[in-house]
Amino acid sequence: MLSRVRRVLRRRLSISLMANFEPPAGPPVVAGHPSSFDPAAAGWEPYRDEGFIGLVGPFWTRPSGEGFLYAFMAEPKHHNRRGIVQGGMLMTFADRSMGMTCWYANARQPQATVQLDVHFVDAVQIGEFVEAKCKVVRRTRALIFMSAELVVGARVVATANGVWKTLGKR
Secondary structure, three states: OHHHHHHHHHHHHOOOOOOOOOOOOOOOEEOOEEOOOOOOOOOOEEEOOOOHHHHHOOEEEEEEOOEEEEEEEOOHHHEOOOOEEOHHHHHHHHHHHHHHHHHHHOOOOOEEEEEEEEEEOOOOEOOOEEEEEEEEEEEOOOEEEEEEEEEEOOEEEEEEEEEEEEOOOO
C-alpha cells in the first residue's frame, strides 16, 4: 500500500519522497557571495572538544566582559535536506554555549542540562557565522536559569532558555 501511495504522489506531484539533498559544491556562500569571514583574524579562538562537539565543531570563543562569547561557522556538514543549517545543530550550539556560560558563572562546578527550550526565528545559511549571546537569568542553590539569543550579525536566528543543575564539586 505504501509503495502505491509513493507512486501516486511521484506521478501527481513530480517529486521523489526519498530524494537526497546534495550540499552545495565549493566554498561556503553568504547571500550569494563566497564567505570571506575569518574568525581567527577577528579575535576568535577555536574551542575544540574530543566528544560530540568535535564532530559538529569547531566552535569559536573570545573574551567579552567578565565572560566569553561563543560562535560557529555554518559549514556544509551542518545542512539539512533544505540546504540550511539543521535545527539540531542550533540546539547543540545553544546547549553548549549556555552551559559554558553557566559553568564559568558557577565557579566551574560540574553541572547538567535539565531543561532546554529553543525557538527557531530565522534560517541560517551555510557560510554564516552564528554567535550566542548568553546570560544568567536567575540562580537558586542548585539551579541556574539561562537565556540566549543566537544571532547572525544583528539578525536573531533563534532564542533559547534553559535550566542547569549544579552537581557539586569534583
